Amino acid sequence: MQTPSFDQLLEATCHFGHLKRKWNPAMAPYIFMERNGIHIIDLYKTQAKLEEACNALKNIAKSGKKVLFVATKKQAKQVVADRAGAVNMPYVIERWPGGMLTNFPTIRKAVKKMTSIDKMMKDGTFDNLSKREKLQVTRQRAKLEKNLGSIADLNRLPSALFVVDVMKEHIAVAEANRLGIPVFGMVDTNSDPSTVDFVIPANDDASKSIDLIMSTVCEAINEGLEERKVEKVDNKDAEEGEEGENKPRRARVRRNAAVKEVAAAAPVAEAPKAEAEPEAPKAEAEPEAPKAE
Known part of the structure; x- marks a missing residue:
């Protein structure tokens, strides 16, 4: 994994923050200067924080755990879907379903409902339904696929959350904080970095900036998976x-x-008994010689 250079970050417009009047004072350590009423982010700090986040994400992927990506804003949807999908990680790019982390069993039930509808379509049960029932089931399936299709393989709570624009996804960040799940996030000058464990100060409104950060992060995750x-x-x-x-x-x-x-x-096997040898005939006694008178 190679951290983007200063020029690459500059070219991707990662340095542009929000208007000065919209800033969050907690972001002061990451702001380099103010120009024409707009805050400029310190890209050297962006580099350092991005490298730190990538190393942590690489270790998470190497241990076989999942990272959930969240980005529901228009500029980030397709980028996150492509990059996260390439490394086989779950992602949410439509509306964040409230309680997705804190009420995870209910979300799993909805995913199982989607699976049961697929089973109905395969075993022929769907064909026996009336036209109206078929329409209702099809619409329900499409809605579930749109909101939960990308997390169908998420069987347990993720080990980390990666958020693009922590201000817009404040509900997801709050749920992760409540459960003690580490949060990685692209944080702009109008956001509060105190709710994020691994802050990546960068422009979260430009698609080029989001693409550069996401590609670097997913490359680190891919390295972790390969090492595993x-x-x-x-x-x-x-x-x-x-x-x-x-x-x-x-x-x-x-x-x-x-x-x-x-x-x-x-x-x-018993040893054969030895045959008795015939006794030798006794020798006849010789007659005694007559005694001399």
């Missing part, structure tokens, strides 16, 4: 290597056990 794959392969190879080293020893143990088992099961 490599680690999995290495661990698998290591396990197979250990198994290969232990194979001969295991084979010997199995063979010895089999030999013992066969030996124990085989009947013990």
